[in-house]
Amino acid sequence: xxxxxxxxxxRKPKADTxxxxxxxxxxxxxxxLILEEACHLFYAxxxxxxxxxxxxxxxxxxxxFIYSYHRNKAEILREISxxxxxxxxxxxxxxxxxxxxxxxxxxxxxxxxTTLILENQEYIVVYQREEKNLEPATARDIRxxxxxxxxxxxxxxxxxVASGEFDIEDTGFAxxxxxxxxxxxxxxxxxxxxxxxxxxxxxxxxxxTHMVAAxx
Amino acid sequence: xxxxxxxxxxRKPKADTxxxxxxxxxxxxxxxLILEEACHLFYAxxxxxxxxxxxxxxxxxxxxFIYSYHRNKAEILREISxxxxxxxxxxxxxxxxxxxxxxxxxxxxxxxxTTLILENQEYIVVYQREEKNLEPATARDIRxxxxxxxxxxxxxxxxxVASGEFDIEDTGFAxxxxxxxxxxxxxxxxxxxxxxxxxxxxxxxxxxTHMVAAxx
DNA sequence: GATTTTATATACTAGCGGGTATATACGCAA
DNA sequence: TTGCGTATATACCCGCTAGTATATAAAATC
Numbered sequence: 001x002x003x004x005x006x007x008x009x010x011r012k013p014k015a016d017t018x019x020x021x022x023x024x025x026x027x028x029x030x031x032x033l034i035l036e037e038a039c040h041l042f043y044a045x046x047x048x049x050x051x052x053x054x055x056x057x058x059x060x061x062x063x064x065f066i067y068s069y070h071r072n073k074a075e076i077l078r079e080i081s082x083x084x085x086x087x088x089x090x091x092x093x094x095x096x097x098x099x100x101x102x103x104x105x106x107x108x109x110x111x112x113x114t115t116l117i118l119e120n121q122e123y124i125v126v127y128q129r130e131e132k133n134l135e136p137a138t139a140r141d142i143r144x145x146x147x148x149x150x151x152x153x154x155x156x157x158x159x160x161v162a163s164g165e166f167d168i169e170d171t172g173f174a175x176x177x178x179x180x181x182x183x184x185x186x187x188x189x190x191x192x193x194x195x196x197x198x199x200x201x202x203x204x205x206x207x208x209t210h211m212v213a214a215x216x
Numbered sequence: 217x218x219x220x221x222x223x224x225x226x227r228k229p230k231a232d233t234x235x236x237x238x239x240x241x242x243x244x245x246x247x248x249l250i251l252e253e254a255c256h257l258f259y260a261x262x263x264x265x266x267x268x269x270x271x272x273x274x275x276x277x278x279x280x281f282i283y284s285y286h287r288n289k290a291e292i293l294r295e296i297s298x299x300x301x302x303x304x305x306x307x308x309x310x311x312x313x314x315x316x317x318x319x320x321x322x323x324x325x326x327x328x329x330t331t332l333i334l335e336n337q338e339y340i341v342v343y344q345r346e347e348k349n350l351e352p353a354t355a356r357d358i359r360x361x362x363x364x365x366x367x368x369x370x371x372x373x374x375x376x377v378a379s380g381e382f383d384i385e386d387t388g389f390a391x392x393x394x395x396x397x398x399x400x401x402x403x404x405x406x407x408x409x410x411x412x413x414x415x416x417x418x419x420x421x422x423x424x425t426h427m428v429a430a431x432x
Numbered sequence: 433g434a435t436t437t438t439a440t441a442t443a444c445t446a447g448c449g450g451g452t453a454t455a456t457a458c459g460c461a462a
Numbered sequence: 463t464t465g466c467g468t469a470t471a472t473a474c475c476c477g478c479t480a481g482t483a484t485a486t487a488a489a490a491t492c
Contacts, residue, residue: 046348048264051449062471064452073450128403129345132262167426173411173419180400181393187344188392195389203389210383211427267479278441280482289480 031069033059039080043122047077047130078138081127085145087116092152102160106212107205109153114182114204118197124186150175157212167214178208247285249275255296259338263293263346294354297343301361303332308368318376322428323421325369330398330420334413340402366391373428383430394424 037058041050052073056063070076091112095105117124131139154175160166168174185200195203253274257266268289272279286292307328311321333340347355370391376382384390401416411419 049348052451053449063450064472065470067451068469129348132265132345169422170419173416174423176404177397177400177420177423180403181397184393184396184400187396200389203386204393206385207390207393207427211423215431268481269479279480280442281440283481284439 027069034066034069035076035079038076039122039126042077042080042126042130047073047126047133074133074135074138077126077130077133078135080123081131081134081138081142082145084117084120084124084127085142085149087120088113089145089149089152091116092149096152096156101165102156102163103165103209105156106160107209109156110178110182110205110208111201113179114185114201115197117182117186118189118200121186121189121191124183128183128186146179150179153179160212165214166212168212174212177211181207243285250282250285251292251295254292255338255342258293258296258342258346263289263342263349290349290351290354293342293346293349294351296339297347297350297354297358298361300333300336300340300343301358301365303336304329305361305365305368307332308365312368312372317381318372318379319381319425321372322376323425325372326394326398326421326424327417329395330401330417331413333398333402334405334416337402337405337407340399344399344402362395366395369395376428381430382428384428390428393427397423 034055038050038055041055041058044050045054052063052066056066059065070079092109095108095112098108099105100108127142131142134142150172154171157166157168157171157174161168161171182204185204189195189197189200191197250271254266254271257271257274260266261270268279268282272282275281282292286295308325311324311328314324315321316324343358347358350358366388370387373382373384373387373390377384377387398420401420405411405413405416407413
């Protein structure tokens with residue numbers, strides 16, 4: 001049983017000023033590999049159902065290897081959990097800063113965020129399920145980010161109501177519902193299943209626009 | 217530390233034909249008490265974060281007491297997990313059998329099911345989170361029930377489309393979205409928080425009708 | 433009130449899994 | 463080639479918790 005999978009690719013860093021931090025890059029790459037595999041197993045068997053030895057085995061590595069790249073199991077879960085909301089929030093902010101009519105912005109947000117959610121399905125679901133296994137402080141931090149997402153979405157809805165593009169009674173509630181609708185897709189979407197991601201995105205977009213649209 | 221909380225209320229069952237099964241009722245009552253407390257702790261600390269000793273302590277009882285009413289920990293989780301979907305499915309079926317226009321039926325379903333979800337919030341959330349800790353066969357069974365719910369909801373939507381009351385492109389997708397919207401409330405609703413349950417129900421109803429309504 | 437049955441507690445085990453102290457092999461520099 | 467530092471593995475420990483064998487008290491039965 002050769003333990004060769006993650007043997008360091010060797011490269012000799014010259015001491016010149018423009019030297020890339022190859023060592024650091026490799027290190028970061030290994031961290032990512034561990035995270036991906038961990039997420040995959042957490043998704044399949046749950047956090048407590050996944051032993052660190054199991055993660056190590058899948059990588060053809062041993063437990064101390066993992067501990068040299070992540071402080072402990074909870075830390076791994078934390079990084080997995082943060083990923084989804086970080087990406088979604090960044091996407092929302094970018095769309096907002098690009099401007100456009102509220103409806104156009106909303107459509108762009110739903111499109112991009114749903115795409116992200118489906119692409120990062122396992123990360124999203126693991127977070128939703130395993131929040132209780134995070135440090136309380138960490139859980140709070142992430143909840144704050146999610147709240148920010150909803151609040152910023154609400155602001156956009158308010159603009160749309162003001163401009164007459166949207167017909168919404170309670171924009172706060174609508175914002176929660178829309179982000180819920182998008183998050184929910186992660187719970188039932190099956191890659192390779194009957195509905196391809198592209199269709200899920202299109203249909204979600206239609207649901208949302210139908211939900212907020214002012215009568216013509 | 218007196219262990220008196222669940223001391224059996226004594227009653228002597230007469231051997232006449234109309235005798236109530238008092239013993240059985242008491243037994244069932246104790247089972248329910250255990251389930252409620254277990255659900256409460258699972259909700260607060262997660263399934264793996266809750267020890268059977270902790271449940272026992274909260275009830276002023278010991279672990280073997282629990283084992284004499286439930287086969288094991290997973291069995292407890294199973295009963296908790298089944299509850300939500302059982303209730304919701306029953307409500308849907310009852311509304312369906314009562315008849316009425318598709319729109320009226322949809323409204324009744326959303327009203328009653330959202331109410332059930334908020335009333336049984338902890339049960340719903342525990343199931344959503346801890347599905348991976350169920351026996352695979354059990355998990356499949358429950359998933360089948362949820363699928364039935366969506367399918368029957370879809371059938372109602374089809375009727376509404378046929379009658380012209382609804383304007384929906386993909387009723388299968390809409391059904392998933394609607395049940396998702398309702399389920400999602402369990403994730404963010406806070407009893408005693410800013411939004412009372414009654415308001416959540418009303419707003420959910422509005423979201424759903426807006427989502428499916430045909431333009432007038 | 434003696435005896436059997438049931439309900440509950442005490443006290444224990446066994447295994448698992450997160451985390452770590454220690455060993456070893458490998459890459460690199462001179 | 464040698465020696466050093468780092469990357470990774472081996473082997474271990476410790477705490478915890480699901481589950482149980484056994485004891486005891488209370489209730490039911492006669």
